[in-house]
Amino acid sequence: MNPASQASGPGRSTDTLSRRTFLQAGAAIGGGLLLSISLPFAKGEAEAAETDRFVPNAFIRIDGDGQIILTMPYVEMGQGTYTAIPMLIAEELEVDLQQVRVEHAPPNEKLYANPLLGVQATGNSNAIRGAWQPLRQAGATARTMLVAAAAKRWNVDPESCRAKSGQVLHPATGRAIGYGDLAAEAARLPVPEHAVLKRPEDFKLIGTPAKRLDAPAKVNGTAVYGIDVRPPGVKIATLAQSPAFGGRVKSVDDAAAKAVKGVRQIVRLDDAVAVVADHMGAAKKGLAALAIEWDDGPNAKLDTDHIARELEKATLNAGPVAQTVGDVESAMARAVTKVEAAYEVPFLAHAAMEPMNCTVHVRKDGCEVWVGTQAVARAQATAARTAGLPLDRVVVHNHLIGGGFGRRLDVDGVTRAVQIAMQVDGPVKVVWTREEDIQHDMYRPYWFDRISGGLDEKGKPVAWRHRFAGSSVIARWLPPAFKNGLDPDSTEGAIDLAYDLPNMHVEFVRVEPPGIQTAFWRSVGPSHNVFVIESFMDELAAAANQDAVAYRLSLLDHAPRAKAVLKLAAEKAGWGQRLPERAGRGVSFQFVFGTYLAQVAEVEVSKDGSVRVRRVVCAVDCGTVINTDTVRAQIQGAIIFGITAALHGEITLKNGRVEQANFDTYQMLRINEAPAIEVHIVQNPEPPGGMGEAGTSAIVPAVTNAIFAATGRRLRKLPIDSAALRQPV
Amino acid sequence: MAFTIIVNGNTHSVDADGDTPLLWVLRDVLGMTGAKFGCGMALCGACTVHIDGAPARSCVTSLDSIGASKIATIEGIGATEPGARIQKAWLDLEVVQCGYCQPGQIMSASALLASNPNPADSDIDDAMSGNICRCGTYVRIREAIKQAAQSTRQGAQK
Numbered sequence: 001m002n003p004a005s006q007a008s009g010p011g012r013s014t015d016t017l018s019r020r021t022f023l024q025a026g027a028a029i030g031g032g033l034l035l036s037i038s039l040p041f042a043k044g045e046a047e048a049a050e051t052d053r054f055v056p057n058a059f060i061r062i063d064g065d066g067q068i069i070l071t072m073p074y075v076e077m078g079q080g081t082y083t084a085i086p087m088l089i090a091e092e093l094e095v096d097l098q099q100v101r102v103e104h105a106p107p108n109e110k111l112y113a114n115p116l117l118g119v120q121a122t123g124n125s126n127a128i129r130g131a132w133q134p135l136r137q138a139g140a141t142a143r144t145m146l147v148a149a150a151a152k153r154w155n156v157d158p159e160s161c162r163a164k165s166g167q168v169l170h171p172a173t174g175r176a177i178g179y180g181d182l183a184a185e186a187a188r189l190p191v192p193e194h195a196v197l198k199r200p201e202d203f204k205l206i207g208t209p210a211k212r213l214d215a216p217a218k219v220n221g222t223a224v225y226g227i228d229v230r231p232p233g234v235k236i237a238t239l240a241q242s243p244a245f246g247g248r249v250k251s252v253d254d255a256a257a258k259a260v261k262g263v264r265q266i267v268r269l270d271d272a273v274a275v276v277a278d279h280m281g282a283a284k285k286g287l288a289a290l291a292i293e294w295d296d297g298p299n300a301k302l303d304t305d306h307i308a309r310e311l312e313k314a315t316l317n318a319g320p321v322a323q324t325v326g327d328v329e330s331a332m333a334r335a336v337t338k339v340e341a342a343y344e345v346p347f348l349a350h351a352a353m354e355p356m357n358c359t360v361h362v363r364k365d366g367c368e369v370w371v372g373t374q375a376v377a378r379a380q381a382t383a384a385r386t387a388g389l390p391l392d393r394v395v396v397h398n399h400l401i402g403g404g405f406g407r408r409l410d411v412d413g414v415t416r417a418v419q420i421a422m423q424v425d426g427p428v429k430v431v432w433t434r435e436e437d438i439q440h441d442m443y444r445p446y447w448f449d450r451i452s453g454g455l456d457e458k459g460k461p462v463a464w465r466h467r468f469a470g471s472s473v474i475a476r477w478l479p480p481a482f483k484n485g486l487d488p489d490s491t492e493g494a495i496d497l498a499y500d501l502p503n504m505h506v507e508f509v510r511v512e513p514p515g516i517q518t519a520f521w522r523s524v525g526p527s528h529n530v531f532v533i534e535s536f537m538d539e540l541a542a543a544a545n546q547d548a549v550a551y552r553l554s555l556l557d558h559a560p561r562a563k564a565v566l567k568l569a570a571e572k573a574g575w576g577q578r579l580p581e582r583a584g585r586g587v588s589f590q591f592v593f594g595t596y597l598a599q600v601a602e603v604e605v606s607k608d609g610s611v612r613v614r615r616v617v618c619a620v621d622c623g624t625v626i627n628t629d630t631v632r633a634q635i636q637g638a639i640i641f642g643i644t645a646a647l648h649g650e651i652t653l654k655n656g657r658v659e660q661a662n663f664d665t666y667q668m669l670r671i672n673e674a675p676a677i678e679v680h681i682v683q684n685p686e687p688p689g690g691m692g693e694a695g696t697s698a699i700v701p702a703v704t705n706a707i708f709a710a711t712g713r714r715l716r717k718l719p720i721d722s723a724a725l726r727q728p729v
Numbered sequence: 730m731a732f733t734i735i736v737n738g739n740t741h742s743v744d745a746d747g748d749t750p751l752l753w754v755l756r757d758v759l760g761m762t763g764a765k766f767g768c769g770m771a772l773c774g775a776c777t778v779h780i781d782g783a784p785a786r787s788c789v790t791s792l793d794s795i796g797a798s799k800i801a802t803i804e805g806i807g808a809t810e811p812g813a814r815i816q817k818a819w820l821d822l823e824v825v826q827c828g829y830c831q832p833g834q835i836m837s838a839s840a841l842l843a844s845n846p847n848p849a850d851s852d853i854d855d856a857m858s859g860n861i862c863r864c865g866t867y868v869r870i871r872e873a874i875k876q877a878a879q880s881t882r883q884g885a886q887k
Binding site for chain 1: 745746748749750752753754756757758760761762763764765766767768769770772773775802803804807816819820823824825826827828829830831832835853854857858859860861862863864865866867868869870871
């Protein structure tokens with residue numbers, strides 16, 4: 001196939017739109033990354049009407065046969081964006097969800113950049129936050145044009161018409177025309193500058209538990225993930241990468257591998273060897289038969305403890321100031337009680353269920369890539385760079401992702417697959433084994449924190465000092481957002497707290513560990529900061545001899561939304577009611593990703609120290625809810641994700657190698673360990689907050705605080721060490 | 730060597746080594762990509778199929794071990810009553826998120842329902858704890874199995 005011919009479909013509208021002027025989308029929304037915001041968007045003339053299709057902007061296409069196609073700038077990886085984003089458009093376009101078909105956006109930073117990130121990516125829980133205004137605007141613009149086209153045809157006032165379920169109606173005369181019939185005429189009309197958005201009280205779709213559009217294909221086995229693509233003639237490859245990060249292949253004896261039935265080729269790279277075969281079974285068997293000698297390189301002696309101690313040392317010296325309020329030094333000096341603590345959280349792997357994979361066909365004049373990616377434009381860019389091709393000769397087909405959690409924001413898997421495909425004649429699907437996936441992940445950073453608080457005679461925190469050291473993922477991934485030694489992700493959840501803290505001082509010391517790359521991981525900065533802040537808030541409450549909920553509430557007088565969710569969670573959880581011995585409740589509150597969220601976890605610690613989370617109650621105020629069921633689902637899932645990390649999650653290095661390899665050594669929570677989860681949503685007309693990650697950061701301190709309530713043991717290092725919780729005989 | 734296997738009622742001839750895991754025969758040779766690769770060691774359940782009605786991890790089931798046994802996969806399970814009930818409950822309760830593990834979950838759940846029309850929580854734990862869901866849909870999986878079981882019992886009473 002000629003790659004250029006692949007740029008049909010949505011790419012067609014892309015070309016037309018890139019010539020248009022752009023609309024500035026002022027999305028000043030709290031939380032998350034706020035970068036330059038410029039959303040390319042239709043404002044000029046509609047597509048020249050040489051066809052009968054109507055393409056008012058990059059997100060909507062209405063064909064003459066009435067088919068409505070919505071182009072999704074955000075990728076579906078379980079979070080429900082393929083339902084929620086269409087809901088925004090469909091609400092304003094006045095079509096039913098059953099009438100739309102959803103397509104993945106092609107790589108195009110100009111058209112499909114996330115307005116809050118400035119790049120085409122799905123992450124940071126901000127698809128809805130970024131899309132809330134512009135994609136409703138996209139729908140409203142198209143609807144206005146369709147109504148105008150119908151009014152013109154009928155020679156009536158557009159005000160006397162209305163749109164409903166993919167038709168324009170003229171109630172006075174009982175006439176109706178389908179959008180498909182209007183497409184050609186609408187396409188000739190100018191695009192209105194300010195289409196009027198619906199009033200919230202008129203919403204029919206937004207705020208409902210609308211059914212997921214991706215669910216039917218996912219229950220009958222027809223959903224196509226990146227790993228499922230099968231271009232004609234595709235071969236399957238699997239690989240071994242240098243076990244120590246930064247190592248090289250010294251020698252390979254591939255005689256036995258080549259003798260395996262179905263093995264076609266051995267591809268040797270500087271730091272990896274791949275076996276190309278007719279099927280993955282043969283590729284894996286061939287890989288096992290390879291005798292590879294590695295030069296472990298500069299990180300041959302690296303171990304996690306060394307990294308942790310370097311981070312600890314780094315917190316002894318001052319770092320860039322993330323936030324300072326009042327005068328901490330003198331407040332601390334006057335404090336009646338002082339509390340100090342150090343916290344530590346480990347490296348974590350993503351371990352998405354779909355292992356890393358990417359299919360590539362490199363030809364002389366172009367390259368075609370099939371992958372599930374959170375950053376499709378980056379996938380295209382790295383493929384072009386690696387293959388030495390101009391960008392426009394690389395076609396990327398994005399797919400459903402079998403779990404992202406931040407892993408697929410990085411495109412190392414695409415680079416690797418192109419390197420291999422350059423040596424293979426025809427398309428090749430590179431599938432990582434689970435062991436490769438875990439041992440060559442890019443990991444949630446290790447962090448070390450020092451935190452201290454000073455209380456007055458009533459127990460109020462009058463001084464708050466916090467310094468932490470760790471990697472900055474942003475500094476690598478989005479360098480312009482790393483400024484003056486700080487980035488908005490590393491500090492989210494540690495600064496701009498909802499609590500009334502008159503004197504606070506927070507510093508972040510960036511330390512990049514050698515030999516191990518860090519990456520975004522569901523809730524990233526907050527996954528660490530909320531654990532530390534909410535654990536320490538519990539420590540302060542204990543030092544003040546006050547109830548953990550009452551103590552927090554007393555610091556939230558200026559934050560009514562915060563107070564409301566905390567009260568609600570405590571009330572629904574039965575906070576204060578008696579529990580049996582070695583059972584306890586723990587609370588956490590956070591304001592991150594633009595969402596207020598409180599959780600109460602109920603745990604049971606057995607005599608041998610093992611922890612079981614029995615029940616979790618969550619109250620959430622994420623402003624306007626697009627899909628109530630998705631909000632519940634995301635919280636339920638995020639809680640399981642967080643408990644997995646709290647109980648089991650830890651990646652360690654020894655001699656430069658990751659010690660965990662598969663689900664036996666890197667364990668996941670299973671159904672028999674899953675708690676009952678209750679979600680209570682506070683209805684609120686504020687702009688929407690992010691929901692994909694918030695539940696994960698909140699659960700971890702709720703669990704450790706509950707363990708404190710159950711056992712009196714304060715856990716300051718993750719994962720939870722059950723040996724330390726064993727009941728003394 | 731060529732092997733003959735029966736998948737969803739259809740007979741296929743497969744030329745591969747006898748120790749090739751069934752998962753790769755299904756996915757890469759026969760093009761049935763519903764069964765998923767997750768771990769390769771029977772640790773996650775994403776590759777679950779039925780062999781003569783019993784759930785099996787196809788990533789560790791060798792081609793030469795199958796013989797004349799009947800294989801059912803997610804592509805065909807909707808044709809069975811327990812499979813159809815489970816799939817319906819999965820949709821009714823919106824179980825799926827990323828969905829990648831769900832073919833395996835549905836195969837385990839439909840085998841449970843076929844052998845036990847009224848599973849208790851502990852039966853669900855036993856049957857389903859071999860299936861990992863990284864998105865954490867466990868709460869809904871449990872509810873959906875119960876709903877499917879209830880619909881089975883109501884169906885039986887009619």
